[in-house]
Amino acid sequence: MTTLEMQAASPAKAAAMHPDEWQARAQLAACYRIFDMLGWTEMIYNHITLRVPASVSGGERHFLINPFGLHYSEVTASNLVKIDAQGRVLDNSPYPVNPAGFVVHAAIHEGLADAHCVMHTHTTAGVAVACLENGLEQTNFYSAQLHDRIAYHDFEGITVHAEEGPRLLEHIGHRQAVILRNHGLLAWGHTLPQTFAILWTLNRACEIQMATFSMGRARPVPEDVAIRCSRDSLQFDPRHGAGQDVFDALVRRVDRIDASYKD
Template identity: 85%
Template sequence: MEILERDKEAAPAMHPDEWQARVQLAACYRVFDMLGWTELIYNHITVRLPESVAGGAKQFLINPFGLHYSEVTARNLVKIDAQGRILDGSAYPVNPAGFTVHAALHEGIADAHCVMHTHTTAGVAVACSEGGLQQTNFYSAQLHERIAYHDFEGITIHAEEGPRLVEHIGDRQAVILRNHGLLSWGKTLPQAFAYLWTLNRACEIQVATFAMGPARAVPEAIAARCSRDALQFDVRYGAGQDVFDALVRKVDRIDAGYKH
C-alpha cells in the first residue's frame, strides 16, 4: 500500500481536458467494479487523450497494474504512449499484455477513443462456445451484424497479433475474442460501455437459456430491424451517455473517492 499513500500527495497541474478524461475513466472503473466486471487486478479500460492534451502525439490513459478497480482514481491512472511507455512519471507499472490489444485498436481504428475488455463468466463462456453468440434474445438481436470475432492466439503480448485483430474487427464495435472474453470500442467512453453492456447481457441470457434446453431463434428479419432500432449506440441519441451517467451517480452514492 506504499504507492497508494503517494496518491495523497498534491496532484500536478494538468490540462483540464486531461483531468476530465481521468475522472470519467476512473468513474468507469468504479462502475465495472459495482457491476462485478472485475478480474482481480487484470483487464483494462483505456482512453485516447484528445488533441488538446496530446498535440500531435498519441497518448492514452490506463489503470495502474496491481490495483483493484475499486482502488483506481483520476490521479493514479497512468498516461502512456502507443508503445505502453509511461509518460507521467507514475510510480505504478503497466501490464504489457493488457495494452497490446488496446494499442492495436487505438492505432488501427481512427474512431477508437475508448477500448474495454472483460472476462466475465458469461462472456468467456459464450466466447468458448462453438457457435458464439446466438440470435435468440432481445439483446443479441440488437447486435445483429454488429459483432466481430477474433480467434484465440494465446496471451496477448505479441504485437504481431494486432493487425489481424484489427482486420477481423473491421468497423464492428462489439467483439468476441474466442476462448478469451469480450471487447468493445467506442467513439466515446459511454458508447463503448453501451456496446459492452449489451453484449455481456446477451451472453448472460444465452447462458441461462441454454441451460434450460434448446432456444427459440429470433428471425433474421426481426433481428435486423432490432439492430437498426437500437438507438442507444448512436451518438445522435446520446450513445449510452444517460445510462453511464445514471451508473456514475450510483457510484457517487457509494464512494466518490475516484474523483481525486
C-alpha cells in the same frame, strides 16, 4: 459531470493538469468503479483505456490505462497511467503497466481512427459464450440489437505479442462489439459511454444465452426481426446520446457509494 465539478473534487491535482486531461481521467476512473460495482472485475487484470484528448497530446496517440497491481476499486483520476502505443509511461507514474493491456488496446487505438475508448472483460458469461463453437446466437432481445455488429477473433494465447495486432484489426473491421474466442469480450467506441453501452449489451446478451441454454434449446430470432432490432436500437447512436444517460446514472450510483475516484 462538468469540468468544474471534477476540479472541485481534487483542486490541487486538477489545477496542475490540463482540464481536458483531468476530465478524461475522472470519467475513466468513474468507469472503473462502475465495472467494480457491476462485478466485472478479474482480480487486478483486464483494462479500460481512453485516448488522451488531442488538445493535450498534440495529436499523438496517447492513452490512459489502469495502474497494474491495483484493483478497480482503487483506481482514481490521479493514479491512472498515461502511456504511448509502445507502453512507455509518459507521466512519471510509479506504477507499472500490464503488457497484456497495452498490446491489444494500443493496436486498436492506433489502428482505428474512431476508437477513443476500448474495454475488455472476462465475465463468466462473456468467456462462456466465447468458448462456444457458434459464439453468440440470435436468440434474445439483446443479441438481436447486435445483429451484424459483432466481430470474432481467434484465440492466440496471452495477448503480449504485438504481431497479433494486425490480425485483430483485420477481424474487427468496422464492428464495435468483439468476441475474443476462448478469451472474453471487447468493445470500442467513439466515446466512453458509447463503448460502455455496447459492452453492456454484449455481456447481457451472453448472460441471457447462458441462462437460456441451461434450460434447453433456444428459440431463434428471425433474421428480419434481428435486422430491425439492430436498426432500432438507438442507445449506440450519437444522435440519441450514445449511452451517456445510462453512464451518468451509474456514475451517480458510484458517487453515493464512494466518490474517491475523483482524487
